[in-house]
Amino acid sequence: TVLALYQDIDSAAQTVSNIIAHKIIPTTLEFLDQPTIQVIEDFAKIGLPVHAKAVLLIEQDGTEEAVRRDIAVIEEICKKGNAVSVQTAQTESEAENLREARRTALSALARLKPxxxxxxxxxxxxxxxxxxxxxxxxxxxxxxxxxxxxxxxxxxxxxxxxxxxxxxxxxxxxxxxxxxxxxxxxxxxxxxxxxxxxxxxxxxxxxxxxxxxxxxxxxxxxxxxxxxxxxxxxxxxxxxxxxxxxxxx
Missing domain, CATH: 3.30.70.2740 (Alpha-Beta Plaits)
Structure with a gap:
């Protein structure tokens, strides 16, 4: 599970295209914009960087070797794509924490108004x-x-x-x-x-x-x-x- 942070939406979007162009189809490839990040962090307090303009949450599954290879390529693509930070979960607990950002999006937004x-x-x-x-x-x-x-x-x-x-x-x-x-x-x-x-x-x-x-x-x-x-x-x-x-x- 990888969380990549961007200071502009264009770079995040281009990264998505670049990952697919490398013939890698992640299990998860999610996008969050800055207002969503802010609302989620206010609600869940999971340590999301509210200054980021866009976040990509990327996951891959498969054999250990295949996942290691794909994630290495994905990390490199993110870094070359102007990501200001690329965080890869090292444990299942860390992975769950990163997934929580996307899972709580609707719940976080639903609390704002009726x-x-x-x-x-x-x-x-x-x-x-x-x-x-x-x-x-x-x-x-x-x-x-x-x-x-x-x-x-x-x-x-x-x-x-x-x-x-x-x-x-x-x-x-x-x-x-x-x-x-x-x-x-x-x-x-x-x-x-x-x-x-x-x-x-x-x-x-x-x-x-x-x-x-x-x-x-x-x-x-x-x-x-x-x-x-x-x-x-x-x-x-x-x-x-x-x-x-x-x-x-």
Whole structure:
């Protein structure tokens, strides 16, 4: 288990691409941005460096020889990629401590406000840095709080907004912000979901990725297989499906 710290998001994102380019597929390749690091450390007190702009958590498994070889290459790639610190766990206890950073991310964020909205906009690995910067700009534009973490190995980012569903004005800004985020992900060659799926929650944004023709084709398949609309009626193609699944405390 390796924890690499960076003072700029671009270097962290480039490191992800460089690791994959060396034909190494880590078991874990996670990304945390600076706001997420700060919130996790405030919550868990596990010694995370809150000054870092980005953190990569990298793990590899396999035979002892293979892991030793891969980790040595990964450490070198991180160092050449402008990591300001590369920490490799020497014991299982140290490894667990490093893993705790990623595991507690959602719990740490959920304590900030009554409502937590976690998304999964996904972009090519080469566009991770650009996407994270865009998310930060969008959050500032709409005056809301968004922290970003996720599975950097496949470009699957989790922009997570802490808000209060009872504040209707803020929730409008949150909706606008996520629409901007999904548009940016598609613009960068990505998609509106890489893990969680679409369903009711993101049905209004599906056309951003598929276009009108794609939606029409899906509706035609639905009509052919379910002419009486008895399978999940009113769900994915409902006229008003702008509902959001939230985690509340």
């Amino acid at each position: 409502t937590t909205i976690l998304e999964d906009a996904t972009v090519p690995r080469s566009e991770i840095a650009e996407m994270v910067k865009a998310i930060n700009t969008i959050a500032e534009k709409h005056q809301i709080s968004i922290c970003t973490f996720g599975h950097a190995g496949d470009g699957n980012l989790h922009p997570t907004c802490t808000t209060d569903v009872r504040n209707s004005q803020e929730m409008k800004r949150v909706e606008q912000a996520f629409e901007d985020i999904f548009k940016k992900a598609v613009e960068l060659g990505g998609t509106i979901t890489g893990e969680h799926g679409v369903g009711e929650m993101k049905a209004p944004y599906l056309e951003l990725k598929l276009g009108k023709a794609g939606i029409a084709a899906m509706k035609a398949v639905k009509q052919a297989l379910d002419p009486n609309n008895i399978m999940n009626p009113g769900k994915i193609f409902a006229k008003d499906s702008r509902k959001r699944v939230v985690v509340t405390r």
